[in-house]
Amino acid sequence: MLLTLVERLARFMAILGGLVLTALIGLTCVSVLGRGLNTFGHSEFMTSLSESAANALIATGVGPVSGDFELVEAGISFTIFAFLPICQLKRGHATVDVFAGSFPRWMNRWLEVVWEVLLSLLIFLITWRLFVGMEDKMRYNETTFLLQFPIWWAFALSFAAAAVASVVALYCAVAKVLELITGRRFTPDAEGGVH
Amino acid sequence: MSLLELGYLSFPVLLLLVFLRAPIGLAMMICGLGGLYLATGSSNIILAKLKSETYSTFSSYSLTIIPMFLLMGQFATHSGMSSSLFKAAESWLGHRKGGVAMAAVGACAGFGAICGSSLATAATMSRVALPELRRYGYSGGFSTATLAAGGTLGILIPPSVILVIYAILTEQNIAKLFLAAFIPGILAAIGYMITISIYVRLNPGSAGTREPVPYAERMRALMDVWPVLLVFGLVVGGIYLGWFTPTEGAAVGAAGTGIIALISGNLTWKVFVDSMIQTAMSTAMIFFIVLGAGFYNSFLALSQLPQELSGWVVGQGFSPLVVLTLILLFYLVFGCLMDSLSMILLTIPIFFPVISVLDFGMSPEHVAIWFGILVLIVVEVGLITPPVGMNLFIINAMDRSTPMKETYKAVLWFVTSDIVRVILLVLFPSITLFLLAG
Amino acid sequence: QEVTLRLHQFLPAQANVPKNVLDPWADKIEAESGGRIKIERYPAMQLGGKPPELIDQMVDGVVDIVWTVAGYTPGRFPRAEVFELPFTMTDAETMSRAYWKLAEETMMDEDFARFKPLALWVHGPGVIHSSKPIVALSDLNGVKLRAPTRVTNKLFSNLGATPIGMPVPAIPEALSKGVVDATVIPWEVVGALKVNELVKNHTEFPGKALYTTSFIFGMNKDKYDSLPDDLKAIIDANSGEEFSAFAGKQMQADDAGPRAAAVEMGNNIITLTDEQAAEWEAAAQGTIDEWYAEMDAKGIDGKALQARAEALMAN
Ligand code: NA
Ligand code: NA
Numbered sequence: 001m002l003l004t005l006v007e008r009l010a011r012f013m014a015i016l017g018g019l020v021l022t023a024l025i026g027l028t029c030v031s032v033l034g035r036g037l038n039t040f041g042h043s044e045f046m047t048s049l050s051e052s053a054a055n056a057l058i059a060t061g062v063g064p065v066s067g068d069f070e071l072v073e074a075g076i077s078f079t080i081f082a083f084l085p086i087c088q089l090k091r092g093h094a095t096v097d098v099f100a101g102s103f104p105r106w107m108n109r110w111l112e113v114v115w116e117v118l119l120s121l122l123i124f125l126i127t128w129r130l131f132v133g134m135e136d137k138m139r140y141n142e143t144t145f146l147l148q149f150p151i152w153w154a155f156a157l158s159f160a161a162a163a164v165a166s167v168v169a170l171y172c173a174v175a176k177v178l179e180l181i182t183g184r185r186f187t188p189d190a191e192g193g194v195h
Numbered sequence: 196m197s198l199l200e201l202g203y204l205s206f207p208v209l210l211l212l213v214f215l216r217a218p219i220g221l222a223m224m225i226c227g228l229g230g231l232y233l234a235t236g237s238s239n240i241i242l243a244k245l246k247s248e249t250y251s252t253f254s255s256y257s258l259t260i261i262p263m264f265l266l267m268g269q270f271a272t273h274s275g276m277s278s279s280l281f282k283a284a285e286s287w288l289g290h291r292k293g294g295v296a297m298a299a300v301g302a303c304a305g306f307g308a309i310c311g312s313s314l315a316t317a318a319t320m321s322r323v324a325l326p327e328l329r330r331y332g333y334s335g336g337f338s339t340a341t342l343a344a345g346g347t348l349g350i351l352i353p354p355s356v357i358l359v360i361y362a363i364l365t366e367q368n369i370a371k372l373f374l375a376a377f378i379p380g381i382l383a384a385i386g387y388m389i390t391i392s393i394y395v396r397l398n399p400g401s402a403g404t405r406e407p408v409p410y411a412e413r414m415r416a417l418m419d420v421w422p423v424l425l426v427f428g429l430v431v432g433g434i435y436l437g438w439f440t441p442t443e444g445a446a447v448g449a450a451g452t453g454i455i456a457l458i459s460g461n462l463t464w465k466v467f468v469d470s471m472i473q474t475a476m477s478t479a480m481i482f483f484i485v486l487g488a489g490f491y492n493s494f495l496a497l498s499q500l501p502q503e504l505s506g507w508v509v510g511q512g513f514s515p516l517v518v519l520t521l522i523l524l525f526y527l528v529f530g531c532l533m534d535s536l537s538m539i540l541l542t543i544p545i546f547f548p549v550i551s552v553l554d555f556g557m558s559p560e561h562v563a564i565w566f567g568i569l570v571l572i573v574v575e576v577g578l579i580t581p582p583v584g585m586n587l588f589i590i591n592a593m594d595r596s597t598p599m600k601e602t603y604k605a606v607l608w609f610v611t612s613d614i615v616r617v618i619l620l621v622l623f624p625s626i627t628l629f630l631l632a633g
Numbered sequence: 634q635e636v637t638l639r640l641h642q643f644l645p646a647q648a649n650v651p652k653n654v655l656d657p658w659a660d661k662i663e664a665e666s667g668g669r670i671k672i673e674r675y676p677a678m679q680l681g682g683k684p685p686e687l688i689d690q691m692v693d694g695v696v697d698i699v700w701t702v703a704g705y706t707p708g709r710f711p712r713a714e715v716f717e718l719p720f721t722m723t724d725a726e727t728m729s730r731a732y733w734k735l736a737e738e739t740m741m742d743e744d745f746a747r748f749k750p751l752a753l754w755v756h757g758p759g760v761i762h763s764s765k766p767i768v769a770l771s772d773l774n775g776v777k778l779r780a781p782t783r784v785t786n787k788l789f790s791n792l793g794a795t796p797i798g799m800p801v802p803a804i805p806e807a808l809s810k811g812v813v814d815a816t817v818i819p820w821e822v823v824g825a826l827k828v829n830e831l832v833k834n835h836t837e838f839p840g841k842a843l844y845t846t847s848f849i850f851g852m853n854k855d856k857y858d859s860l861p862d863d864l865k866a867i868i869d870a871n872s873g874e875e876f877s878a879f880a881g882k883q884m885q886a887d888d889a890g891p892r893a894a895a896v897e898m899g900n901n902i903i904t905l906t907d908e909q910a911a912e913w914e915a916a917a918q919g920t921i922d923e924w925y926a927e928m929d930a931k932g933i934d935g936k937a938l939q940a941r942a943e944a945l946m947a948n
Contacts, residue, residue: 011468011472014471014472014475015468015471015472017471017475018266018467018468018470018471018472018474018475019471021262021263021266021471021474022453024259024446025263025266025446025449025450025453026450028442028443028446028447029443029446029447029450031443032438032439032443032446032447035777035797036438038775038777038795039777039811041775042775063795064795064797066790067798069256069798069799070798072256072259072442073254073255073256073259074254076253076254076255076256076258076259076262077250077253077254079262079478080253080262080478080479080482081253082475083262083474083475083476083478083479083482084479084483086472086475086476086479087475087476087479087480087483088479090476092476092477092479092480093218093219093220093221093479093480093483094218094219094220094480094484094534094536094537095213095216095217095218095219096213096214096216096219096532096533096534096583097216097583098214098532098582098583099214099216100216108216111215111216111217112216115216115217115218115221118217118221118225119218119221122221122224125245126245126249129242129245129246129249130246130249130250132242132246133246133247133250136246136689140706140708140709141708141709141711141931142706142707142708142709143707143708144707145707145783145786145798146786146796146798148707148708148783150708154250154254155250158250158253158254237694239693239694239695240693240694240695242693243689243690243693243694243695244681244682244695246689246693247682247686247689247690247693248681248682248686251682251683251685251686255683366802368806370806436810437806437807437809437810437811437812439812440803440812489681490681492681493680493681493682496675496679496680496681497639497680
């Protein structure tokens with residue numbers, strides 16, 4: 001029951017992150033196209049072909065998206081944090097299992113719990129530090145280079161996603177401990193990522 | 196304990212944690228942050244690093260290329276390109292001895308040109324080619340081994356996620372690395388095909404035969420692979436010609452394959468969600484390791500270990516080729532146990548300074564590129580060396596009827612072909628650097 | 634030794650500033666302390682993070698000393714930006730001295746309150762390096778260029794160029810592939826990036842320079858306070874106005890080599906006439922007015938700050 005809820009939450013974040021990633025891909029493509037058309041409008045080929053057509057192309061204001069670089073940086077950080085919960089819940093983190101077969105069963109079960117708890121602690125720590133980082137950026141009024149939006153906005157987005165990752169991490173850690181004590185299953189099967 | 200000793204000690208500790216099944220990124224973070232704590236005697240540095248470096252790593256513009264290439268691979272998987280590639284290759288090669296297996300390798304090479312990841316290539320092509328191989332009487336172990344080896348073409352032929360990571364770690368030009376990977380990648384495909392033809396001659400029972408296809412049909416099948424050529428040409432060509440940066444190229448590639456998948460009618464909402472979930476899992480895993488490696492490498496820099504080690508190697512007056520061979524052997528051995536990306540992130544900051552102070556009679560940039568391609572190949576071999584070979588696992592999971600032992604046995608032929616290729620590339624750096632000369 | 638100080642910065646060890654400014658400084662401190670202070674030098678961001686993080690690494694005590702660009706963290710050092718306004722600088726040594734003095738008057742409790750500045754300086758005159766000659770303002774129309782600072786980004790965008798953001802190491806590749814047509818950097822950086830081999834035209838401004846960049850060389854406050862008085866005195870004696878002036882002068886002196894190399898290659902070095910430059914200066918006023926408005930919004934009297942900077946440079 002709770003697992004279904006947590007699983008839904010993790011999937012929701014992954015899809016949300018995926019939609020942001022898709023938007024960034026679109027933004028980048030538009031910027032590339034704009035820059036290409038701008039160059040084309042200024043090219044000798046185009047101006048020799050038709051001065052007025054070249055000027056008309058330039059006059060449309062076509063060009064790279066200003067600050068695309070900054071938007072991608074702000075957006076991708078949110079995306080990565082939004083991708084963390086599903087990876088955590090489905091234990092997608094890379095491990096070396098070559099010796100697992102030679103460990104006794106109890107040892108493998110303990111190891112799983114220990115790493116899960118440490119991983120969760122680390123995610124809490126990262127979330128907390130991200131919040132402190134956001135406060136710093138607010139205090140110093142730091143902005144981006146071109147668009148000059150406050151950097152803390154980007155931190156805040158990432159913090160929100162990291163907070164969800166923390167909730168999922170808390171669930172995973174508690175569930176793993178309970179699994180060790182009760183012998184029942186509260187987490188989904190492992191599902192490795194592909195790269 | 197001196198900082199340097201602490202640096203040396205961190206390595207066995209890290210290996211211990213990893214072999215005790217700690218997530219690799221977590222193990223690197225524990226060693227990196229723990230090492231920084233012991234080195235400075237204060238937790239300030241840990242808290243400060245977590246505060247700024249997590250965000251700066253996750254928001255890195257150059258690393259954005261990774262989720263984009265992964266998504267591109269996902270879209271390519273669902274766009275039907277894998278089956279048209281295989282069909283085209285099969286119509287040209289299928290009637291030869293071992294021809295269907297050769298076609299599978301050829302199709303893997305084609306798919307590798309639009310997919311940056313080895314496991315995705317192996318998985319996707321297996322879905323298409325495994326049933327066909329079995330239908331034409333190819334033995335189980337030979338079929339799975341062929342596809343496991345073919346899958347490595349996913350990272351050998353550009354674009355390649357591993358090569359991107361190497362470029363970022365060593366501050367090399369991604370476009371040049373992609374270009375340099377091209378000929379060795381093609382050589383890999385040719386080497387695998389030769390291996391197949393030797394194998395079927397020595398084990399005649401392992402492969403069946405099929406009728407040749409008329410030329411008209413072959414041409415038609417070839418026409419169907421234009422989307423692959425288009426996307427590959429646009430992405431790798433565009434990056435090389437400077438139309439766009441590698442990150443922009445990855446975005447163009449992801450958009451291109453996405454649109455092709457959409458037009459082919461395969462990109463439903465459910466497929467889109469699946470693609471996103473797969474991309475999410477892999478991306479989070481990779482970034483977590485990248486973050487951990489960043490912390491661990493800061494600690495190593497502070498301990499002065501890389502500088503000391505490269506100074507020592509130079510002081511001993513070892514021949515550069517001997518050092519290079521030892522490093523490559525190290526990767527081959529560790530590749531039997533460890534995942535390729537983790538290995539690169541863990542070892543390049545230590546080995547690269549060593550290699551870059553040695554004199555191979557080439558410009559530093561050429562050494563860096565040549566070494567990068569060699570490392571790429573030996574870590575790729577790790578994907579198919581028993582016992583831990585991710586490609587072997589993936590394909591065996593898709594073909595439960597074949598015992599792992601059979602796959603292990605057959606794959607050693609392909610490993611041999613890889614080793615022959617590495618020796619060639621070590622002895623003749625110009626093979627790798629040929630395309631860069633112009 | 635008693636004290637080890639870690640110095641972190643973003644350029645490779647053999648670049649001009651590490652070699653000609655930071656190393657001599659660190660060597661002198663080590664020598665004068667009789668080996669009681671050791672300064673470990675970590676070039677090229679070896680200790681991790683990206684250049685914009687340097688300032689926080691120092692404030693948070695990850696490292697003890699950093700050299701960084703004030704503009705890496707836009708908005709954080711608004712007052713230091715006054716020296717980056719277009720057509721303000723004539724000479725880097727004079728301006729670096731003024732930068733230190735103005736900082737003592739207005740910035741130590743504001744922009745630089747969280748750390749101890751050791752020196753503050755600017756580099757030599759900024760120059761436009763372009764594939765096509767740029768003389769008149771109209772030559773900028775549609776030119777894709779990489780501008781170095783927040784203010785120059787505004788300036789060139791106001792003047793009709795298309796600024797494209799990218800890190801410094803990406804410049805040679807972008808120039809050679811035509812991703813940008815021009816870049817704006819001082820001569821000192823041209824050598825390292827081999828820009829003179831990629832483009833043939835260099836536009837210099839007579840008298841007042843097009844722009845410059847404000848640097849910060851600073852130390853963690855707690856670390857400084859923890860030093861015994863005699864070691865503090867050694868650091869103090871080698872820091873401040875004189876060292877700032879030296880660093881500015883040295884950076885401008887480092888301009889000479891790459892400029893001579895460009896001349897030798899037969900490149901086209903365009904020096905604008907006073908009338909042509911006056912036209913540029915007039916056009917830049919709009920950007921300066923925008924800057925005043927931005928400072929107003931932050932509660933800073935930009936005009937007064939600029940006037941004071943001019944006054945300090947005049948004597
Ligand atoms: Na590939
Ligand atoms: Na292996």
